[in-house]
Amino acid sequence: MSENNNSIRHILIGVWTAAVLLFVFIPSATIFLASMTSSRYFTFPISSFGFDWWSKVFNSLEVRALALTSLSIAATVTVIAVVLGFFGALAFARYDWKGRKLYQKFILLPIFFPQSVLGLALLLWFNALGLTLSWKTAVLAHLVWIAPVVTLVMAIQVYSFDPSLEEAATDLGASRWQTFREVTLPVLMPGIFSGSLFAFLLSWGNFPLSLYTTGADNTLPKYLYAKMVAGYTPGVPVLGTISTAAAAVLLFGGYAAMLFLTRKRNAAS
Amino acid sequence: MIEKTSVLAQPGRRAALPIMVLLALGFVAPLLAVVGFSFMPARTFGLWHEPTLENYETIFSDNTYVSLFWSLGLASATVVLLALICYPVAYGLVRVFGRWSTVLTLLFTIPLVVSENIRLYGWVLFFIKGGVLPGTLRTLFGVEMGDFLFTPAAVLFGMVYVYLPFMLFPMTLGIAMVPNQMREAARDLGATRWQVFREVELPLSTPGLMIGSLLTFVLAVGAIAEAKVLGGQRIIPITHDIEIAFTYAQNWPLGAALAVLLMLVVSVLVLIVLRRFDLDQILGKR
Numbered sequence: 001m002s003e004n005n006n007s008i009r010h011i012l013i014g015v016w017t018a019a020v021l022l023f024v025f026i027p028s029a030t031i032f033l034a035s036m037t038s039s040r041y042f043t044f045p046i047s048s049f050g051f052d053w054w055s056k057v058f059n060s061l062e063v064r065a066l067a068l069t070s071l072s073i074a075a076t077v078t079v080i081a082v083v084l085g086f087f088g089a090l091a092f093a094r095y096d097w098k099g100r101k102l103y104q105k106f107i108l109l110p111i112f113f114p115q116s117v118l119g120l121a122l123l124l125w126f127n128a129l130g131l132t133l134s135w136k137t138a139v140l141a142h143l144v145w146i147a148p149v150v151t152l153v154m155a156i157q158v159y160s161f162d163p164s165l166e167e168a169a170t171d172l173g174a175s176r177w178q179t180f181r182e183v184t185l186p187v188l189m190p191g192i193f194s195g196s197l198f199a200f201l202l203s204w205g206n207f208p209l210s211l212y213t214t215g216a217d218n219t220l221p222k223y224l225y226a227k228m229v230a231g232y233t234p235g236v237p238v239l240g241t242i243s244t245a246a247a248a249v250l251l252f253g254g255y256a257a258m259l260f261l262t263r264k265r266n267a268a269s
Numbered sequence: 270m271i272e273k274t275s276v277l278a279q280p281g282r283r284a285a286l287p288i289m290v291l292l293a294l295g296f297v298a299p300l301l302a303v304v305g306f307s308f309m310p311a312r313t314f315g316l317w318h319e320p321t322l323e324n325y326e327t328i329f330s331d332n333t334y335v336s337l338f339w340s341l342g343l344a345s346a347t348v349v350l351l352a353l354i355c356y357p358v359a360y361g362l363v364r365v366f367g368r369w370s371t372v373l374t375l376l377f378t379i380p381l382v383v384s385e386n387i388r389l390y391g392w393v394l395f396f397i398k399g400g401v402l403p404g405t406l407r408t409l410f411g412v413e414m415g416d417f418l419f420t421p422a423a424v425l426f427g428m429v430y431v432y433l434p435f436m437l438f439p440m441t442l443g444i445a446m447v448p449n450q451m452r453e454a455a456r457d458l459g460a461t462r463w464q465v466f467r468e469v470e471l472p473l474s475t476p477g478l479m480i481g482s483l484l485t486f487v488l489a490v491g492a493i494a495e496a497k498v499l500g501g502q503r504i505i506p507i508t509h510d511i512e513i514a515f516t517y518a519q520n521w522p523l524g525a526a527l528a529v530l531l532m533l534v535v536s537v538l539v540l541i542v543l544r545r546f547d548l549d550q551i552l553g554k555r
Contacts, residue, residue, distance in 0.1 A: 005462075013361040017373070020358050024380055024433065027391025030401050034394050042394055044404030088288040090281075093553065097281030104548045107288070110296050112484060112539045114491015116508045117528050118299075120515050124306060124525065125299035128316065144295035147288055152552070159553040201382035207494065212515075221384035228390050228498065237394070240387040247382045251375050 028244045034237035042234065053234040063220075063239065070219045073135050073210075074203040077142045081199040082192060084143070085150030089191065092151055093158035107148045115145065119212035126213065133215025141213040142203045149202065150195040157191025190258055197254045201247055300532065306525035314521060324526035333510055337530060340507040343421075344489035347428045348482045351436040354429070355481070359440035374441075381434045389427050389498040393418065419501030427495035432488055436481040442551060443477015444470070476551050483542045487535050507531055 034042045038050025057063055091097070092104055110118070122141045123133075131137055165187065169179040185192075207221040214222065220239065227236050308320040311327070328334055362370045380388055395401045396418045403414040417423055447470055455465045471478075493508040502509075507527060514524030 010361075010365050013357050013365050017358045017361050017366075020354060020433075021373070021376060023430070024377065026395060027388045027430075028380070028383070029391075030395045031387065031391040033401065043399040044401045045408055084288045084291060087284040087286075091285035091288075093549070095281030095284065097279075097285075100281060101548075103285055103289070105543050106292070108543065108548075109539065110292065112487050112543075113296075113535065114487060114508065114531065116491050116493045117511065117531060118296075120511060120524065120528065121299040121303045122295070123515065124521060125302045127314075128302055140295055143291060147291055151288060156552055159549075198382075205382045205384040207384045207386055208491075221386065224384065224390075225386045225494075228386065228393075236390065240383075240390065243387065244379065244383045248379050251378060251382070255371070255375055 028241075031237040031240040031244070035234060035241045037234055040233070042237070053238050057235050057238045057242075060235070063235075066218055066220050066223050069135050069214075069217050070204055070221075073138050073142065073219065074200050076139045077146055077203040078196050078199040080139070081143055081147045081150045082196045084147045085154050085195050085199075086188070086192060088147065088151035089154035089158045089188075089195075092155040094161060094163065107151055110145050110148050111152070115206075115208040116211075118144065119209045122209070123212040133213060133217075135214055135217040135219075138210050138214040138217070138219070141209045142206060145206075145209060146199050146202050150199050153198055154188065154191040154195045157188055157194075161187055190262065193254070193258055197250065201250060205243065205247070303525045303528050303532070306522050307529045309522040309525075311522050312520050324522045327523060328526060328530070333527065334530075336505045336507045336510045337527075337534075339504055340490050340492075340531075341534070343425055343428060343492070343504075343506070344486050346425055347432060347489045348436075348486045350425075350429050351433060351485055352440075352478065352482060355433065355437045355440050359437055359444050359477075362437075362441050363444045374438075377434055377437060385431045386494050386498060389431065389494055392427060392430065392499060396423070418499060419503055421500065421504050424495050424500040424504050427499040428489050428492055431492070431495060432485045435484045435488060439477045439481035439484060440474070441477070443474035443481070446477065446551070447473040476546050479542055480546070480551070483538060487539065490531065490535060 033044070033046065035053060036049055036051065037043075037046050038048045038052045088107065091100070092107065119141065122137075122144070126133060126137050161184075165183050166179055169183045170176075174182065205221060206219075207225060210219045210222050211225070220243065224236055224239055227233065302316070305316050307324055308322070309316065309318050309324075310321050311323060362373060366373060393400075396403070406412045406414050417426075451469055451473070452465055455469045460468065491508055492506060493512065496502065496504050496506050496509060508531075511524045511527045511531070514520045514527060518524075
């Protein structure tokens with residue numbers, strides 16, 4: 001009786017989850033459909049299918065320049081955020097020090113903060129400092145939000161790290177740098193990996209912070225937004241589909257790579 | 270021994286230093302600048318004028334605070350709806366789906382890294398006249414659909430959609446914190462399903478629920494794209510007023526004062542909720 005009840009409940013939960021997942025992916029599916037029309041405006045059912053807009057987007061110099069700006073920002077943010085986040089996570093979860101509890105909460109504040117307001121505050125601050133807005137100021141803006149996220153992602157990995165490993169290495173005569181390179185770094189590698197994946201993707205897709213802090217430099221999300229508001233072309237859904245697909249590939253590819261590496265290491269040890 | 274702890278105390282502080290410097294320059298300083306600007310005379314661009322309260326007076330005499338109530342109301346509704354929508358999913362991810370959970374979690378993560386305005390625009394193309402839903406209804410059933418886009422309900426719909434992962438993932442962490450033995454013990458002692466849920470499951474997963482709600486609320490209060498893309502500016506959220514003051518109106522002090530009001534609401538909530546939790550316990554699960 002109870003078993004039966006349980007399985008009905010599990011089926012209901014499964015159906016509900018499938019429905020929520022459908023809800024989450026309806027816009028992406030719609031965007032994909034809208035990208036496959038060869039007419040100027042989108043009407044459903046689609047009267048003339050075609051990939052004309054895909055080739056237009058791929059050949060557009062403007063889109064290439066935008067992608068390059070977005071890529072430069074995301075790559076720079078990733079490198080800096082991973083370094084900051086790595087040490088930040090050690091301070092968060094590994095070391096016992098006075099003020100740690102306060103620090104843990106302070107790190108969360110930029111995450112628990114409306115991004116549009118943060119973007120405007122940074123705009124005001126950069127202006128007050130007399131900085132010219134460009135993709136470099138956008139890097140700083142992204143970092144304020146992304147470095148704490150990366151810190152948290154890595155901290156979860158650091159919690160599972162056994163400090164006695166480091167002590168053992170030191171006892172066996174390893175120098176500080178050797179311990180770091182041979183013990184700490186490899187053990188925390190999965191955290192570093194997922195941290196950099198998140199840093200890159202969150203920066204690549206960010207809109208509210210870029211909107212106010214890139215100045216004359218344009219990023220893809222900013223460009224898409226401008227196009228949506230005025231001057232829609234089916235190039236918008238094409239770019240939307242590409243970014244969604246790329247994110248999916250990176251996430252699943254990253255996960256598969258991590259599984260593979262963990263298996264390999266477990267097999268080796 | 271005492272000497273050892275004081276030596277250990279050092280690396281932690283040193284490791285925390287870089288990110289603290291970043292946040293001091295990129296988070297604390299800008300917010301202080303906003304607070305400073307909010308006391309400057311209207312339409313000025315420097316921080317060295319005689320401080321005044323006129324911007325705050327303008328807000329309360331000009332009904333601008335109405336938009337603050339819209340934002341707070343919509344954010345609260347978003348939190349309640351998401352708590353109800355996400356709980357069964359989070360429960361399933363922890364207890365039901367087994368090894369499928371990872372794949373499902375990844376699927377729920379994908380939208381998080383696609384710019385929200387692209388995804389909201391997907392909903393526009395879905396609901397708009399001649400879009401996917403009305404088009405399907407017309408061709409299959411010959412039914413014409415009423416307008417859903419550009420209503421307050423559409424804004425709420427968009428917010429529920431965009432902030433779903435921010436409720437789902439902390440909730441999942443929270444539910445994973447409830448030990449299985451505890452539930453089984455309660456069952457063995459004769460508790461009904463409902464009792465197990467109310468007396469064991471819910472209280473023990475509260476940290477995740479609270480953090481998810483807080484995160485969702487704070488981000489939703491700062492939402493701006495939903496009202497612009499799906500709401501057709503029928504609703505003016507506080508963030509929109511702030512943006513207008515900063516950009517078109519070129520009235521930084523007024524925008525700063527509005528931002529300060531929003532920041533006050535957010536920081537009071539965040540401080541109240543975060544005080545209660547031990548992050549080592551939630552994230553560490555040692």
